[in-house]
Amino acid sequence: MGNVRSLTNITFGAQYQGSLERALFSTLTTLPCCFFLYINGVMLYTLRSKPAFRETSRYILLYNLLFADTLQLALSQLLYILAxxxxxxxxxxxxxxIMLNNLMTQISPLTLVVMSLERYVAVCYPLRHAVIITIRSTGMSIAVVWAFSSLDILIRVLMMLTFPFEDLESLQMNDFCSKVAMFLVPMSDHYDKAYTCFVFLSAGVVIICSYIGVTIAARSASTDKVSASKARNTVLLHLIQLGLTLSSTMHSLLLLALVRILKRIVFVRIQTVLFVFVFILPRCLSALIYGLRDQTIRPILMYHLCCRLKLSVVPGRS
Structure with missing residues (x-):
């Protein structure tokens, strides 16, 4: 319980900042956040602009990933500004x-798992890919991801409701709204750590196994070397994205370690920098990675980003 209280007290570090400094740091986080929200929004619009994107499994999964990342980015920035x-x-x-933010946090790694498995099937079972990976199976996979994540949120809510709110004089919080501030009972902290370890360890194992399977298949004489190489790089990117998502999830533990060794004003400044690199940047990488890397998406994305100016680019095959 001591760790939870230490983490909760972190939010009070904002009082050590002057108004000008708070305004400066808020601007430094809001500007890049708005920029990346715009890029993500354009990417989401792009993925719904063509029937080819709406009817292709990997683009449907990408849309689900981007939707979760975009909403989580907006919620994180909102909570930061409020604090x-x-x-x-x-x-x-x-x-x-907080529960909505937690839901989006769980959606991302689970979607990355499904995307890695889709690439694994595409390379290792190319003749059965169209039968296994259909629009229906993709929709079912996304539904399972959301249902599993929603079950986690339900458990968190039930644990939170065990707190004796009736003993409080008011439901108004004394602390700023944060994930840690909602750890009202010790069980919440333990459950959060256990669930996070389970999800990311399981996701990491599945993605690594998919990467190994694609790598082995790439050495087969009957496999398309170019497609296998692209799939291998894509799965590797999924693993990197999973690591970045995990870093944002472990943000509270990192803050706990820093608050013990740094002066409060220094800590608050470092906290702001970490927010940009740990929360904002990972949430925009999906749009940048897939939007610029995929030759089918790239020209359409650039067309919309450039306010629909005509580009002398012809879409190619990814």
Whole structure:
């Protein structure tokens, strides 16, 4: 319980910043966040602009990943601005925001797992890919991802409801709204650590096994070397994305370690830098990686990003 209290007290570091410094740091986080939200929004629009994207499994999965990342990015920035402005809220409102943010956090790694398996089937079972990976099976996979993640949120809500709110004078929070502030009972902290380890360890094993399988298949004489190489690189990118997502999930533990060794004002400044690199950047990499790497998406994405100016680029095959 001591760790939870230490993490909760971190949010009070904002009081050591002057108004000008808070405004500066808020601007430095809001500008890149808005820029990447715009890119993600354009990417999401692009993936719904053509029937070929709406009817291809890997693009449907990519849309699901981008949707979760975009919503989580917006929620994280909202919570940061509220904390920087010293705005507190009631437990119910904070709980809704945090649980929605947690839901999006769980969607990303699970979607990466499904995307890696799709690439594995495409390379290792090319003749059966069209039968196994259909629009229906893709939709079912996404439904399972959302259902599994929603079950986690339900468990967290039930644990949170065991807290004796009736003993409080008011439902108004004394702390700023954050994930750690909603660890109202010791069990919540233990469950969060256990569930996070389970999800990311399982996802890591599946993605690594998919990478090994694709690598072995790439050496087969009957396999298309170019397609296998692209699939291998894609699965490797999924593993990197999983690591970046994990880094944002472990953000609280990192803050706990830093708050013990740094002066409070220094800690607050480092906390802001970490927010940009740990929360904002990983949430925009999916759009940049797939949007610029995929030769089918790239020209359409650039067309929309450039306000529909005509580009002398012809879409190629990915």
């Amino acid at each position: 920087a402005c010293r705005i507190t809220m009631t437990f119910p409102v904070c709980g809704i925001l």
